[in-house]
Amino acid sequence: MDQLVLHEDPISGNCYKIQLTASLLGLPLVRRPYDIWKGETRTPEFLTNINPFGQIPVLQVGTDSFIPESGAACFFLADGDDQKGRLIPEDRLERTQMLRWMFFEQNQHETSVAVLRSWARFTGLGNLSEEQKGRLTALGRQGERALTCMEAHMQGREWFVGKKISLADVVLFAYTQIAHEGGFEMENYPALNQWIARVKGVEGFVKMDGVD
């Protein structure tokens, strides 16, 4: 297989999703770190060679293929012929439900839970712009709706889809495990806490840098 290089910032949960997917699948991954707060993904070299839109993560496959968007990169890794059925269900409806949670994550969960965590932990709540301050309440409500939706779904289930871990669990795990950093009261979500512990126990699990 072509060499896999993850262009990433280790503080980003979106990047960690790809690292975790590779680890669960036993795929070697070269990690190439950038500091987004220092503008290292906006240099002419990065824009020319890696991603003209200046965003990470980007999964590089061999020398010529570059895959932005964490969900797409995770899908690529798990979509290999020798990985069939491991993290992407072989059943058509289960595969669809996996994608359903992956789109939910990018549309409703990451846009609230991850944003508030980034503001609280890295920007600092005291340094927010007026526009950001004006969004705190609505983003908190949106994140709570997303977590409540997940909690309800996980009543009586072990995994988001089917009977074993899939990419749905991987992508939702990344920012849910650190949602408390954004001010979410995680003791309100007991089924999610049990599921978080379950993910951490899977063979091949790897922690996100800086998270216990």
Next chain:
Amino acid sequence: MDQLVLHEDPISGNCYKIQLTASLLGLPLVRRPYDIWKGETRTPEFLTNINPFGQIPVLQVGTDSFIPESGAACFFLADGDDQKGRLIPEDRLERTQMLRWMFFEQNQHETSVAVLRSWARFTGLGNLSEEQKGRLTALGRQGERALTCMEAHMQGREWFVGKKISLADVVLFAYTQIAHEGGFEMENYPALNQWIARVKGVEGFVKMDGVD
């Protein structure tokens, strides 16, 4: 095949994506309309029988399977054995790039372009909350970045991925064709305008209700 029922609001581009996918694939689809502005997706019947989270679209397959999230529903329709290669590329890297644009659409495009269109056309800019007013500038910038990213990608291309239409084109088309309703100046994006005309010319194309 089981009967397909689309629980939808005809003013929603997210719902239209599924209708367009079914039409391009020649799949019969029963459309079941709800008025979200009248709370018809929050009734006890809807929450119990269709989607406990009160959101549309939901694609119902037969009597027991319900698929929220437009991208997942489109994927389900195109993922049938008898549809192979028609809207989901058979090449692994192309399939990945298709998903890359589908995640981009849900994370960066729909969350700005569709939101501003909804506020301008349905809420009315004079009726926005203070929180919404505070977001207008940032959402406009986010939407312009998304459209600029698409325009750059489409220089010299006919379709977003590979040599023919895929679900990437379908999902990006839905809100891009009506981005002007949200105040975006579409004359700035000539490659996108050509691509919009190209999508409209595909066999099986169907218009969104109320859009020329």
